[in-house]
Amino acid sequence: MERYECKTAQPGFAAGKAWLLQRRADGARPQGSPAEEADRLEAAAREMSRKLTAEKEEGGAPDAALLEAERMILQDEAFLQEALREIREEGRSAPDAVDGAARKVCALLQGSGAAYIRERSEDVRGLAAGLNRLLAGGGTEMPGEPFILAAAELSPAELMMAGTPNLLGILTESGSPTSHVSVLAGNLGIPYLYGLERIADRVAAGDYLILDGESGSVTVNPPPEAVREAEARTEAAKKEKERLRAEADSVRTRTLVCANISRAEEADGLAGAGADGIGLFRSEFLFLDRPDAPSEEEQFEAYRRAAEAMGSRKTTIRTMDIGSDKRAGWLRMPEEANPALGLRGIRVSLAHRDLFRTQLRAILRAAVYGNVRIMIPMVASVWELDEALKEVRLAAEELEKTGTAFAVPEVGVMIETPAAVMMAPELARKARFFSIGTNDLTQYTLAVDREARGLESFADPLHDAVMRMIRLTAEAAHENGIRVSVCGELASDERAVEKLIRLGVDELSVSGARIARVRRLLKDAEERLEKEEQEEQKEREKQEEKEEQDNEICAPAEGELIPMAEIPDPVFSGGAMGECVGILSQDGRIYAPVSGTVSVVAATRHAVSFRSGGTEVLVHVGIDTVKLGGEGFRVHVREGDRVRQGQLVMEADLDLIRAKGLNPMVIAVRLS
Numbered sequence: 001m002e003r004y005e006c007k008t009a010q011p012g013f014a015a016g017k018a019w020l021l022q023r024r025a026d027g028a029r030p031q032g033s034p035a036e037e038a039d040r041l042e043a044a045a046r047e048m049s050r051k052l053t054a055e056k057e058e059g060g061a062p063d064a065a066l067l068e069a070e071r072m073i074l075q076d077e078a079f080l081q082e083a084l085r086e087i088r089e090e091g092r093s094a095p096d097a098v099d100g101a102a103r104k105v106c107a108l109l110q111g112s113g114a115a116y117i118r119e120r121s122e123d124v125r126g127l128a129a130g131l132n133r134l135l136a137g138g139g140t141e142m143p144g145e146p147f148i149l150a151a152a153e154l155s156p157a158e159l160m161m162a163g164t165p166n167l168l169g170i171l172t173e174s175g176s177p178t179s180h181v182s183v184l185a186g187n188l189g190i191p192y193l194y195g196l197e198r199i200a201d202r203v204a205a206g207d208y209l210i211l212d213g214e215s216g217s218v219t220v221n222p223p224p225e226a227v228r229e230a231e232a233r234t235e236a237a238k239k240e241k242e243r244l245r246a247e248a249d250s251v252r253t254r255t256l257v258c259a260n261i262s263r264a265e266e267a268d269g270l271a272g273a274g275a276d277g278i279g280l281f282r283s284e285f286l287f288l289d290r291p292d293a294p295s296e297e298e299q300f301e302a303y304r305r306a307a308e309a310m311g312s313r314k315t316t317i318r319t320m321d322i323g324s325d326k327r328a329g330w331l332r333m334p335e336e337a338n339p340a341l342g343l344r345g346i347r348v349s350l351a352h353r354d355l356f357r358t359q360l361r362a363i364l365r366a367a368v369y370g371n372v373r374i375m376i377p378m379v380a381s382v383w384e385l386d387e388a389l390k391e392v393r394l395a396a397e398e399l400e401k402t403g404t405a406f407a408v409p410e411v412g413v414m415i416e417t418p419a420a421v422m423m424a425p426e427l428a429r430k431a432r433f434f435s436i437g438t439n440d441l442t443q444y445t446l447a448v449d450r451e452a453r454g455l456e457s458f459a460d461p462l463h464d465a466v467m468r469m470i471r472l473t474a475e476a477a478h479e480n481g482i483r484v485s486v487c488g489e490l491a492s493d494e495r496a497v498e499k500l501i502r503l504g505v506d507e508l509s510v511s512g513a514r515i516a517r518v519r520r521l522l523k524d525a526e527e528r529l530e531k532e533e534q535e536e537q538k539e540r541e542k543q544e545e546k547e548e549q550d551n552e553i554c555a556p557a558e559g560e561l562i563p564m565a566e567i568p569d570p571v572f573s574g575g576a577m578g579e580c581v582g583i584l585s586q587d588g589r590i591y592a593p594v595s596g597t598v599s600v601v602a603a604t605r606h607a608v609s610f611r612s613g614g615t616e617v618l619v620h621v622g623i624d625t626v627k628l629g630g631e632g633f634r635v636h637v638r639e640g641d642r643v644r645q646g647q648l649v650m651e652a653d654l655d656l657i658r659a660k661g662l663n664p665m666v667i668a669v670r671l672s
């Protein structure tokens with residue numbers, strides 16, 4: 001037995017056999033002629049078929065149905081013929097042709113109205129991954145039983161390929177908590193540990209591993225009693241998950257809890273798991289690890305599937321955030337020294353308008369089937385949002401012309417750069433919602449590469465600088481009447497949930513597996529917050545009552561006092577209204593004479609009265625100024641508002657009143 005200290009990227013506990021990922025070797029192996037590539041593929045297919053038949057005949061495989069499904073797909077001419085056609089007619093390498101054929105067959109399956117046919121696309125992906133491993137020169141088969149994936153390095157695309165229901169956990173040499181691999185592991189709800197040096201020397205295929213996200217440790221080949229303990233712990237964790245899941249659907253919170261997904265299939269069952277919607281659909285995963293761009297149809301089907309699964313709950317589709325570590329080989333992106341600062345997110349979309357427009361058309365069409373919203377990633381400038389909005393309009397016009405059914409969704413902005421935070425007031429006037437991507441916002445605020453290893457202590461998403469950015473964003477959003485969500489990993493960080501709602505965040509979007517836990521944390525935090533608010537309110541009321549009791553009336557304006565008898569209006573000087581005093585105001589600024597409530601604001605804005613305890617005080621500006629019909633007066637309070645003595649409540653334009661031939665004397669009257 002060996003025990004190693006590692007780092008936890010995604011929490012959780014898993015125990016099972018290791019499977020070592022071997023990288024596809026097509027980068028190293030030169031591509032042959034079409035005839036050679038076709039021969040390679042046919043040989044790999046024969047080998048695969050032989051293995052699948054042998055495994056099935058041997059029996060005992062935990063998922064015989066899956067093996068049978070793969071064998072049938074392999075025997076079905078459509079899959080192999082398509083791959084061979086791509087080799088012969090399009091000059092692709094055998095592995096690329098396998099990926100291409102898999103995409104096409106999956107797209108066809110996904111278009112089916114029947115769920116059991118759509119689910120067959122998992123089998124096609126599994127088969128393609130197996131064929132590619134054979135083409136790469138062997139390597140262990142992806143096991144037909146639950147396994148822990150171990151790899152020196154892992155790309156998001158490789159994880160997507162391995163992301164079968166059998167995947168229990170991930171262990172890598174290099175990694176980081178906010179890497180996209182970590183994000184995907186979070187979506188799958190499995191633990192992910194990294195930082196095990198020389199992994200290939202320490203872990204062999206078939207070794208029994210215990211991944212403990214809590215202590216950040218990995219145990220290789222533990223003794224039998226530790227295995228029994230681990231299995232009991234896994235069982236208990238499963239039960240706790242089920243309990244929380246059942247609870248999640250019944251517990252309600254003021255703050256919405258939405259889900260992050262990377263594939264349309266992940267939307268199935270989310271509503272039942274208590275998600276208030278999809279807060280982030282990372283659509284770029286439709287574009288990666290394939291020979292060409294997904295068609296409008298393929299995208300439409302994926303977006304429609306998610307929208308339908310969510311029904312009236314919102315489905316927020318982020319437009320493709322390609323770039324940085326999410327590279328689409330077919331897009332022929334330039335080599336960059338600093339990819340995180342290069343062509344990514346909205347920049348890619350604006351550099352490839354056809355691609356962007358195709359995606360937008362697919363989203364607009366899918367919007368007919370649910371409550372879809374569009375979200376733009378990596379915005380730094382207002383003009384980028386303007387361009388995106390223009391592209392949405394153009395996509396709508398194209399669909400209109402062809403008579404295709406569509407709906408135009410709300411468009412929101414991801415706040416992921418410090419520039420977007422600083423421009424938030426301007427962006428909030430054009431966007432319909434904000435969603436803060438704390439993974440990137442932390443990276444760009446603290447200048448720490450989110451994929452880098454060993455910099456965790458510098459990349460604290462709870463850093464005050466990041467917290468201030470979130471507060472500024474929430475303030476700008478609320479001042480402009482829009483809501484703000486957090487969809488980065490921070491949204492499911494136990495240390496952050498309460499802080500985020502105190503900063504004004506209205507929604508959290510987290511991986512499906514975390515909804516229940518986050519909802520529970522929110523419920524407790526909201527109860528605490530509500531109690532505090534009630535106590536504050538009580539305290540305020542007490543204070544106000546006290547102020548009202550010892551309230552003396554003070555002058556509502558600065559200037560020379562005029563005795564009541566000298567006010568040039570008999571209604572006031574004769575005392576018909578009550579005891580009063582005149583003031584020759586210096587600047588027209590009127591202050592509340594008492595702490596209390598605004599009881600009346602005259603429609604013509606020249607008079608406001610205040611109630612405090614049993615006292616009512618009227619402040620009337622000018623003699624006969626009712627005639628002005630409000631011209632020259634700005635009132636800053638409304639009837640029913642609470643005011644404090646000395647608070648600025650009105651401004652009168654004294655020059656204008658004089659120019660109209662009227663006397664601007666301020667009169668304070670004690671009505672009762």
Ligand code: PEP
Nearest residue numbers: 437438439440487488489
């Ligand atoms: C983020 O940056 O926080 C985010 C949600 O986007 P991604 O992790 O996909 O970059």
Ligand code: MG
Nearest residue numbers: 416437439440
């Ligand atoms: Mg991001």
